[in-house]
Amino acid sequence: MPPSSAAPPADPSAAAWWRGAVMYQVYLRSYADGNGDGIGDLPGLIARLDHIASLGVDGLWLGPFYPTPDRDFGYDVSDYRAVDPRFGTLEDLDTLLREAHARGLKVIVDQVWSHTAAEHAWFQESRASRDNPKADWYVWADARPDGSPPNNWQSWMGGPAWRWEPRRSQYHLHNFLPTMPDLNLHHPEVQAAILDVADFWLARGVDGFRLDTANLYFHDRQLRDNPPLPPERRGSSPVTMQEHRYNADQPETLPFLEALRRRMDAHGARMAVGEIGGAAWDARMAEYTDGDQRLHTAYSFAFLGPRPAPREIAERLQAWTHRSGWPSWAFSNHDVPRVATRWSGRHGKAFDFGLGGGDDRALGDIPPATWMALLLALRGTVFIYQGEELGLDEAVVPFEQMQDPFGIAHWPLVTGRDGCRTPIPWAGDAPNAGFSTHAPWLPVWPAHRERAVDRQSADTTSMLATTRQLIRLRQKHPALRVGELEVAHVDDDLLHLVRRSGQTEMHAVFNLGATERTLAMPQADARMQWCGGARPSPTTLDLPPGAAWFGLGDS
Structure with a gap:
């Protein structure tokens, strides 16, 4: 590994650089295409680092770039220690780290540890028999006497969370797609293997991790049925009709997070932010960040659903007033419709994308700049999703061009995640808005051309200029950053x-x-x-x- 790719030596005074930081989320395949195949990649991102640096942010969160069969766009990893050739090479990753650090930008990378792709070598060995060295590296269970799955757990992608494996005559757990089997982190060897993966990337020079579905790492060993939710809290799909008491939020998560923190602390001033889903997000965020031995920070879907009323916003923020942990907040990301559309006053409860809730009052049509200002006023670490700095709204992707398996499975009831993942418009008049010389993997939304980077860069009143101004304000005043x-x-x-x-x-x-x-x-x-x-x-x-x-x- 080239030594130049390593992070700068840790400065003790900068150990909490992440506290109050502004991080920019890069959805790699839609950011910038460097080789002209229609898919964003590491060389494309490297060429656009100056744009990220110009915002004044502290660093970037880079989504999955690992080898993948691409059934869930990188969140099904088949090799934790490599770069998918579609995105570049390990040398490109080293260059990204070196170039980002030269611009004063930290780089944290996604780690997907609750599950792997079915193509991962670990699963291929585990599924082969019940007595091989990795037989217990995944969550396996016998069928009930009638042949049905071992319990009532439901997948977030639809249907039961269990898939039959003929080679073993057993079911394996999958909280998401059937081709994304869940790892058994109760097994000490699995924990050791995952912590070795963390060491690999920390030694390579990354500044930390975003931990996907961090509260789904462990499951109830007894595989007890989840209880039903009361009617007033029940959602419209099977997975939202039950309380996730036994397939999430298990107590064994805490010792594992503490072991991870010890590994990270050995590498200096690094950062781990956990994604916390589910109804108990607030309690889990506080629990997982309590003290200085667990996660540095965590974020949830608290502000990623329907538009909250001011009193709801205040309630969620005040809950952290007397806690020792440190929250993170985001208003948009790659899994939910963009905030400029989702919280528009033109939409209320009917525009909830199946997430539930919503505000039935008459809503003001709030401009994107106000949502950006609110985000940057919050106490915590904040994440800006790519395109938010341009005020991009949700794109409309026709069904025949949809790529998202969740959206395809639930169409037309919900629109899925493609609309927030369309390519960034770099040049309003260029083919494919300057994203690629080739037809992109998702279509460019025509309305986004007017908000292209080149057009906004020349306008001192643009959303891009406003975002830079607001970030400078937060960086300048400790009261806004850490107060x-x-x-x-x-x-x-x-x-x-x-x-x-x-x-x-x-x-x-x-x-x-x-x-x-x-x-x-x-x-x-x-x-x-x-x-x-x-x-x-x-x-x-x-x-x-x-x-x-x-x-x-x-x-």
Whole structure:
């Protein structure tokens, strides 16, 4: 391995660089195509690193780039220690690390440890018999006397979470696609193998990990049935009709996370952020980040579903006021429709994409800049999904061009995940919007051309310019980056947050309703730092629907 690809020597004072950081999520296959085959790759990303650096972010989260049969676009890994040839080579990965570090950017990479692809060598050996060296590396169980699966667990991709394997005359567990068998992390050898994978990438120079489905690592050894949810909490698909008491959130997760943290700490100032799904996300986030021996931070789908009302936002933020752990937040990612569409005032509960919930009130049509401002006002580490800095809305992908297995399986009830994964528009007038010289794997959404990087770069009032301004504001003021958070006021429309560090406090005020509101100017000497449509005066702050305002004062 070229030594130049390693991360810079750890500075003890920078050990918590991730605390309050702004991270940029790269969905690799849709970011930039470097070899002209229509699929984004590592060389394409390297060529566009200056765009990420220009935002002022602290680093990037790189999605899976490992060899994969591509049934779930990289989240079905067939080799944990290599690069899929479609994305490049290990040498390209080394170059990415070197070039990112030269620009002051950290790089964390996805790790998918709850399951593998069926093509992984471990599973090929495990499935062959009941007595081979890896026979117990996956979750196997006998059929019930009537031949049915061992319990009632349901897959997130539809249907029972069990698939029959004739070679062993047993079922194997799959929380997702049947071709994505779940690893048995109860087995000490599996844990050791996974921690060796972590060591491999840490030694190569990555700055940390994003841990996919971190609360699904372990299962109930007794394979007990999940209880049904009460009718008022039940969803519309089988997997959302039961409480995931026994196939998620198991107590054995904590010792494993502590073992991982020890490995990471041995490599210096690194970061692990866990993805936490399910109804108990808040408790799990707090539990998994408690103290300094588990995950550095964790995020959930708390803000990745239907648009929350201001009081809901305040409740979720206040829950972290007195906790020792550190949260992360995102408003968009590769698994949910883009926030510019999902939280649009033109859509309420009917636009919930099967996620449940939603707001039936009359909603203000909030501009993307206000959602970006709110995200960057939160206490925690924040993740910006590629294209969010451009204000991209959700693309519409015709059924005949859909690629997402979840979307295809549930169409037309939900639209799936293709609409948030279409290529980034780099040049409005170029073929394929500058993403590739070849027809891309997903079509470019025509409406995105108007929001292309080249067009917004020349416009000081663009969403891109606003995003850069807001990130600079967060980076400049410790109150915004790492300060404490207080909800100074919340009602059906308004949300007034105060971020405080020492004697300095930053006021962030948002009108998320459908009518204009006026409130007393927060703190008489508050000095305006950013204005998103508000009308400040010495004594009052007028906020039209969708307006936001930041002001700096002394406590």
